[in-house]
Amino acid sequence: MTGTLRRWVLAVTVAVFTNLALFLAVLPVQVSRMGGSRLQVGEATAFFSAGTVACELLVALLATRVSMALLLAAGASLMGAGTFAYLLAADSVPAMLVLTAVRGGAFGINVVTGSYLVAAYAAPAERGRALGIYGLAVSVPAIFGVSLGLLVQSAQGPQLLYVVGGLPALLVGLGFAVFVLRRPPPPVTAPRFHPPALPTLLPVAAVIGLITMTYGALVSFGPALVAGGGTAAAPLLFFVFGVLRAASRPVAGFAVDRAGALLVSVISALLVAGGCAVLAAWPRGAGLVGGAALFGSGLGAISNAGYVAMLERIEDSGHALATATWSAAFDGGVMLGGAVFAVAAQAYGIGAVAVLLPVVGTLAWLTMTADWARLRLAPG
Incomplete structure (x- = not known):
């Protein structure tokens, strides 16, 4: 993996996992504040994960037809756009749950494509180190993101969070898409199960x-x-x-x-x-x-x-x-x-x-x- 491509993949990963962390606990709390039942509070988590699992499996089918790098860019962009769309959900709990499932699907695309690209383009002698750096990009946002999301929600309400949380993933995803279209990465063998x-x-x-x-x-x-x-x-x-x-x-x-x-x-x-x-x-x-x-x-x-x-x-x-x-x-x-x-x-x-x-x-x-x-x- 070239230095520029590696930096783009890590930037997309940080943006996506920061988005995940910011809203991980915020959405169940917000559904509760909107008058949702305890069942719907749990569904906020379940819907996200259902979308994630579905798209993790879908990526295996798309990988033979679409560039994995473009899929990574599309997933990040969709996750950011889905976060912005919460602003349109107003007080509709069902709309929040549907958008949460969409964000979960986008996240599932990123989970598979990000780890695959890091492993596929790393030299065998450097693969462990490359995956270790990727692991830090995945886990560090969770240290502050979940708590920060709850604090901002409590102090400012969720609307500011929808904008601030959605913007990085959307912009980085679109930027990476432009990079991939202008400088396509070297071909690699698509994952086969x-x-x-x-x-x-x-x-x-x-x-x-x-x-x-x-x-x-x-x-x-x-x-x-x-x-x-x-x-x-x-x-x-x-x-x-x-x-x-x-x-x-x-x-x-x-x-x-x-x-x-x-x-x-x-x-x-x-x-x-x-x-x-x-x-x-x-x-x-x-x-x-x-x-x-x-x-x-x-x-x-x-x-x-x-x-x-x-x-x-x-x-x-x-x-x-x-x-x-x-x-x-x-x-x-x-x-x-x-x-x-x-x-x-x-x-x-x-x-x-x-x-x-x-x-x-x-x-x-x-x-x-x-x-x-x-x-x-x-x-x-």
Whole structure:
């Protein structure tokens, strides 16, 4: 990848993931303020993730017909334009949900094309470093973005956020499209999804899905869960969560090389389960900070370790399938978490979220531990 192309891809990635972070917790809060039910609050997260999963799968079909670089530019532009369109939704919750699904689809396009371009154009000897830099571009916006979005929403209302949050993704996406049309990147082989033994990936995919169900619940109902801690509680929750999630990713990569991906995945799932339990039982003060730290550390670590565990189970020719399976499990879990926890909150109140959160987190840890034990005890 040339220096200019690399900088463009990283700029698009930062703009898109900043947009994601700014609105991750803002949209559920805004839907609630617009008079939406608890079910619709959860749907704000579920609709976004549904669009993401659908377009992650769609990219595989489009990749043989359209430049991956142009798809990346189109996804960023659509995400920015969709954010601006919130201004037209006025007080319509259904319109907000539809636009959220559109933004989710745009994000799904960027998730697949961005990581693919970085890996495809990096020299083999530099691929690890290139993906590491890409990982920072993905995770750093979440450190400040979620908390900043909530603070701006509280102080200025959402309209300013729609403009400021949408403009960078739209402009960078359009700029990258012009760059690609004027200087097309060298051709690369389009990703192909070979059919290796998919069942070998399913145990880890199930764990990722369960863990991101709790993440979907946190995004949707975290502000309500910690409301007793005061107006600064939700921004603090997501700030601590974001810092530890970003910091744990390189640490997990170091640990995977020495202890193995499966063991690190077991420990990561345990951290998530512990964070869920602490936040559910003690959602203020030291409990809020400690729970967010455990949760963020576990999610960041298993984002690396779980992915490597999938790659280790199949031949190199199946790595594209492993990537698609991991992405679908992650975003599908967020979608399912938003929907399932929304139904529970609608029927039984926010207390149901506090009960279910540690249950699902513990189930993820038990599933990961069982898979690790099964492979440890397997002959040979």
